[in-house]
Amino acid sequence: MADPNFSFLLILPLALLLLLLYFIFRPRPTTIPIKNRHVFITGGSSGIGLALAHLAASEGAKVSILALPFDKLEEAKNYIQLSTGIDVAVFAADVRDYDAVSKAFEAAGPIDVLVVNQGVFVGRELEKQGLDEVRFMVDVNLMGSFNVIKAALPGMKDRKDRGPGSIALMSSVAGQAGIYGYTAYSASKFGLRGLAEALQQEVIIDDIHVSLIFPSATDTPGHTKETKTRPQLINTIMETYGTMKAEEVAKKALDGIKSASFIVPCNFVGLLLSIATAGLSPQRSFIMAFVEVATAGIIRIIALGFQWNWYTYIHKWHGQNKGPKVLVA
Ligand SMILES: NC(=O)C1=CN([C@@H]2O[C@H](COP(=O)(O)OP(=O)(O)OC[C@H]3O[C@@H](n4cnc5c(N)ncnc54)[C@H](OP(=O)(O)O)[C@@H]3O)[C@@H](O)[C@H]2O)C=CC1
Ligand SMILES: CCCCCCCCCCCCCCCC(=O)[C@@H](N)CO
Numbered sequence: 001m002a003d004p005n006f007s008f009l010l011i012l013p014l015a016l017l018l019l020l021l022y023f024i025f026r027p028r029p030t031t032i033p034i035k036n037r038h039v040f041i042t043g044g045s046s047g048i049g050l051a052l053a054h055l056a057a058s059e060g061a062k063v064s065i066l067a068l069p070f071d072k073l074e075e076a077k078n079y080i081q082l083s084t085g086i087d088v089a090v091f092a093a094d095v096r097d098y099d100a101v102s103k104a105f106e107a108a109g110p111i112d113v114l115v116v117n118q119g120v121f122v123g124r125e126l127e128k129q130g131l132d133e134v135r136f137m138v139d140v141n142l143m144g145s146f147n148v149i150k151a152a153l154p155g156m157k158d159r160k161d162r163g164p165g166s167i168a169l170m171s172s173v174a175g176q177a178g179i180y181g182y183t184a185y186s187a188s189k190f191g192l193r194g195l196a197e198a199l200q201q202e203v204i205i206d207d208i209h210v211s212l213i214f215p216s217a218t219d220t221p222g223h224t225k226e227t228k229t230r231p232q233l234i235n236t237i238m239e240t241y242g243t244m245k246a247e248e249v250a251k252k253a254l255d256g257i258k259s260a261s262f263i264v265p266c267n268f269v270g271l272l273l274s275i276a277t278a279g280l281s282p283q284r285s286f287i288m289a290f291v292e293v294a295t296a297g298i299i300r301i302i303a304l305g306f307q308w309n310w311y312t313y314i315h316k317w318h319g320q321n322k323g324p325k326v327l328v329a
Pocket of ligand 1: 069
């Protein structure tokens with residue numbers, strides 16, 4: 001049997017740490033109701049956005065979706081209406097066009113939950129990627145999110161006695177770690193994190209709660225299209241981590257929004273990454289804060305293990321087994 005004094009010495013500091021974190025963790029927990037609320041989803045015509053729109057409608061939300069003016073928008077509306085019986089409002093706009101986005105929000109009326117989900121991705125090494133493709137990703141994923149939030153925020157702030165609001169941003173695990181072939185995409189998604197961390201401080205007094213969602217690779221029309229054109233090296237690296245279903249990601253995302261979590265991982269790898277990159281992000285669960293503090297060292301070792309694995313792999317791919325070639329004069 002362990003010496004009781006020894007157990008006490010071990011448990012006491014942990015208990016004190018838990019107590020300290022309980023007093024300091026901010027912002028305080030809250031919950032975001034979904035039933036009978038107006039949930040507005042950009043990029044709601046396909047993949048993760050469509051699955052989320054369907055799930056929110058089936059939980060009794062009034063759902064609006066925004067996407068480019070293609071047939072998919074009407075198809076999505078009919079699909080959700082047929083399977084849930086809930087009427088869906090659709091708005092055709094390019095998130096890169098602020099005026100068009102603004103008009104959509106004027107027509108949509110007050111929003112309780114805004115999900116900024118639209119996104120484009122073309123995996124390719126920067127050297128082989130044109131600046132037009134780089135700009136495309138930054139414009140749609142990052143600037144497009146600014147356009148959407150700027151256009152929606154005044155109406156969301158004006159909500160009188162409507163209960164807590166939410167702004168959720170769809171990032172990616174490539175927005176937590178830089179991944180080979182994703183210089184532009186990762187930059188656009190890392191950008192969302194700065195936006196989200198600062199925005200949460202600005203809108204907390206309006207009872208608006210920001211969530212940043214980090215899906216791993218997910219089986220969607222956008223993903224299927226991308227895997228056909230991206231370099232084989234990316235496909236091989238990604239294969240290790242598997243692919244989630246859009247419905248699974250939607251469930252994790254909606255649960256994260258409901259519990260007003262700032263960081264929302266969607267699978268185990270995402271959870272590891274969330275702890276590894278906790279940094280100065282808000283934390284609404286003191287238990288998670290405790291996990292972050294208690295595992296910081298070991299998580300860093302695991303992260304370094306991943307880097308070791310990736311770099312070894314990249315060198316092998318280029319026909320080198322022992323790391324970078326050293327030029328000897
Ligand atoms: N699938 C994956 O592996 C992962 C995806 N993500 C992120 O999840 C989000 C959704 O991705 P996913 O469902 O896979 O993608 P899809 O390509 O299947 O769907 C993207 C959605 O965004 C809309 N969209 C694209 N460009 C614009 C634009 N300029 N203006 C308005 N709407 C636009 C599309 O509309 P339209 O159909 O009209 O073009 C569509 O509704 C993205 O932000 C993506 O970065 C994150 C991690 C992994
Ligand atoms: C401490 C622990 C560290 C764990 C690191 C694990 C890294 C996982 C990499 C998963 C690759 C999925 C990228 C999705 C890119 C994307 O967003 C898609 N749109 C592109 O298809």
